[in-house]
Amino acid sequence: MRFKSLALQVLQQILFYAVLFWLVVSAVRAGMLFYQGQKRLAEIPGTVNALYMPLLAQSVWDVELPTIQQELASISAINGVEAVTLETRLGQRLHYRSPHASGGHHNIYRLDVRLNRNGAESLGTLTLYVSNTPVQREIASDLITSMAQRTLDFMALALLIIFILRRRFIMPVQQLAQAARAFVPGEPAPPFRLQYQTELEDEMTQLLASFNAMRSSINTHLAERERYETALKEARDELANRVEERTARLDQLLSFQQLISAISSRFINIPLDEVDEAMDGALAQIGTFMEVDRCYLIGVDHLQVVSMVHEWQADGVAAGVEGLGFAPLSDRPALFATLLREGVLNIPHCRQIPIAAQESTPSDIESLLMIRIDHLDQPVGVFGCDMVRRARQWRDEELVLVRLMGDMFANMIIRRQQLHALSETQQQLEEANAHLARMALSDSLTGLANxxxxxxxxxxxxxxxxxxxxxxxxxxxxxxxxxxxxxxxxxxxxxxxxxxxxxxxxxxxxxxxxxxxxxxxxxxxxxxxxxxxxxxxxxxxxxxxxxxxxxxxxxxxxxxxxxxxxxxxxxxxxxxxxxxxxxxxxxxxxxxxxxxxxxxxxx
The missing domain is CATH 3.30.70.270 (Reverse transcriptase/Diguanylate cyclase domain)
Structure with a gap:
């Protein structure tokens, strides 16, 4: 940033407003002078009528040309009159031009030349050519004189302002700025002092006291900041560990959402003959993602009768739910009854559950997680995950993921049921259409073509x-x-x-x-x-x-x-x-x- 002295900036501002004030005053003064000059010029015809017209009219009557010439010269000598012209009734025309005429714009006045103003016969016409040039010259002269005077005043005022600003303001500010640049945070520094003596308290002394108070506050603040930075570093390290852990969980959730989105997209317009194969593929993807040994999807109808069973097993793991057959879930072991009642079964250690439940659980299962799948507040199926080779404590976010899958599984099951119903309806419709076609083309009584x-x-x-x-x-x-x-x-x-x-x-x-x-x-x-x-x-x-x-x-x-x-x-x-x-x-x-x-x- 370019440096510019504060005294110079203050001086420029003062001079700017002083010149602006002078311009306003000069404009008002010029206006007054112009108004007075115009008024003076407007009085010229009256002055000529009063002072020169009687003698001029007598001279015209007596036909004394020298006297007429002398009177015309006297009239043209009036300030502002550049020329006069006299036209007599005898056809004479006399013209006199002022030697100081500028040739600018004229105001023309025509006066009747009469011996007697009370109705006497006109002897001729006197024409006056009045110019604004004298008024303009008077205004210009006044402005030049005023400008010269004000310039001298401004120069003297500027020198005085610079002297006072430098002694009482600029030098103390420069001293404070130099001391501030030499100040190193965290290191002891002598108090700031001004190099000029004053017995009164002013803004400079207040600024000096503020600088000294700020120096003390900064040193105190630096000591506290060092303590805070140490604590912040420890908190930052802990936060970084938490962020890393949270990021890993969010990445897992994002991957899960992408997986669910991909699986759901496959079931939007899938034909009936591909539904079962797609469900097997979806279970394989979900089981691999969740790192379980076995997962399965069981669909039930409105009477809770098993209508569909799909299962995936990791390599080396035997099937667990195959062969359920088509029967109500309520007739199944106690685990299914509990699931239908509570909605979720989370058993991290199957060998520690009561014997009644253990009897209904395959002996190879270490951990079990099952959810009830609902659609319109009605059970439509069951999804379950088994751990066979080791026990597993299901985390809260894993339970959330499994619950999120419930809507997708419900849509899959309902989609499969709808496709089956649609297929049956289409078959019935085709048979009905064929029957209607036969009826439309055959005689109802004899069966022959109609x-x-x-x-x-x-x-x-x-x-x-x-x-x-x-x-x-x-x-x-x-x-x-x-x-x-x-x-x-x-x-x-x-x-x-x-x-x-x-x-x-x-x-x-x-x-x-x-x-x-x-x-x-x-x-x-x-x-x-x-x-x-x-x-x-x-x-x-x-x-x-x-x-x-x-x-x-x-x-x-x-x-x-x-x-x-x-x-x-x-x-x-x-x-x-x-x-x-x-x-x-x-x-x-x-x-x-x-x-x-x-x-x-x-x-």
Whole structure:
């Protein structure tokens, strides 16, 4: 940091404010002088009217040019008047300019020249050119004079201020600063003294007394600080040991949190067939991290029946909970009952527990830690850790870690149960969807394809036959006098008749692609891919004879004593049939001809 004398700083501040004060005073004085000068200039026209105008008007009347010139010179000699111009009514124009004219800005005044001020005729016009230059010169002269005077005053004041500041302030402060720099903490130092004598107490003497008091306090403080530093060093060493131990525990907790986070992430969108393998892997990671000989996870349902058992063992350690079977935990040994009741079992020395509990504990376990896993305040499982090769006193932070794992294990168990339930629900849903699909495409009474299914299949079969240029045919059939059958025997008998005919159609048309369907009340149709015109008529006749062979009594028939059918056939013809609807129209026409021919025949 750059050094600058305090006396010089004080002097600069004093001079700055003194100059500022002088500038303000000078500005006020200049303003007053300007105002007075302007007032004086404004009085010039009145002065000319009062003093010079009578004589000038008389001279103009008498046309005495020398006198006029003399009067104009007298007027221009007035301070501030730079020039005068006289224009008479006779057209004469006289101009006189002051030898001291500056040529700056002018204020122009025009005065009438009259012999008598009370209405006499004007003899001409006198024009005055008044300048501000004299006023400005007066202000400048005053400011220069004031500046010179103030400069001398400031110089004298500055020398006096420097002398007093150096004697009474700067030298004592320098002495105190030199003594402070020479002071070494912890070493004896003589009291500070000033090199000038004074009989009065002032700020310097108070500052000296403060320095001496501070010196004594510092020495006392240093002695106390040395004692404190010794105690602080011992406390710091102890704190370092605690920090190191705490850091190790925090690192372990961080590693555990990362482990739990990684395990939890694996179970977010895991499929059902990978859940058990993931649980085995999670137990292996947890058992290795906690350095136990064996750990296990048991899941239970809402009736506390064991539904899942997973176990991990270190190398050389036998299984401990395998083979629990599916039974309520309440029927298990006393340890499980105690766990369900209290939530935690912490047994550092299994051989010292009561015999009743010892009997329910495998003989190879030295230490045991188990927790109850809850979800929505209901037990959903058990997690346990066994020490086989040595006893172990579980630390508090280890108990905290195990409790923290409870939520994760609960989520794992619930996730597994949900996936199982979801799988069962999906299977049931698929079966229901298949059943609904069958119901949507089949006739509810006969079980044959319904009209919707028939319409979907007929177009696909027709388009395929045309595309591959393959044979394709269809049969339209109707039960003869079926209305009379219903009227005589009732609708239940009619439904039974339809079911029997449907069973016959199902057993009769069994080749791939053949589709019998019920398309109306007693109307049926059959799609027959691969058959030409002759083959479809043979199949139709064979079907008619099979219906005749059923020998279903029909008391209302007018052509036979049993159920008979009329059939119409059509085979695809590339020249006539551009759509399946045209084929169906041909088959309907053939069916109509069969009915017109007396029924129980093929058209």
């Amino acid at each position: 009209r919707r299914h028939f319409d979907e299949e007929k177009r696909q079969a027709f388009d395929k036959a045309r595309r591959k240029n393959e044979p394709f045919a269809l049969i339209m059939l109707d039960i003869d006098f079926f209305k009379e059958y219903n009227d005589r025997l009732g609708h239940q008998a009619g439904d039974q008749c339809l079911r029997q005919l449907a069973a016959l159609l199902t057993s009769f048309f069994t080749y791939p692609g053949e589709l019998p369907a019920r398309i109306g009340g007693e109307e049926f149709a059959v799609l027959l891919p691969g058959l030409d015109h002759l083959e479809v008529r043979k199949r139709a006749e064979a079907l008619r004879m099979a219906v005749w062979a059923l020998n279903l009594a029909h008391p209302g028939s007018r052509i036979a004593d049993r159920i008979t059918i009329s059939l119409g056939t059509a085979a695809i013809d590339a020249e006539r049939h551009s759509s399946i609807d045209q084929m169906i129209a041909d088959a309907d026409a053939a069916l109509y001809r069969a009915k017109a021919s007396g029924r129980n025949c093929t058209g």
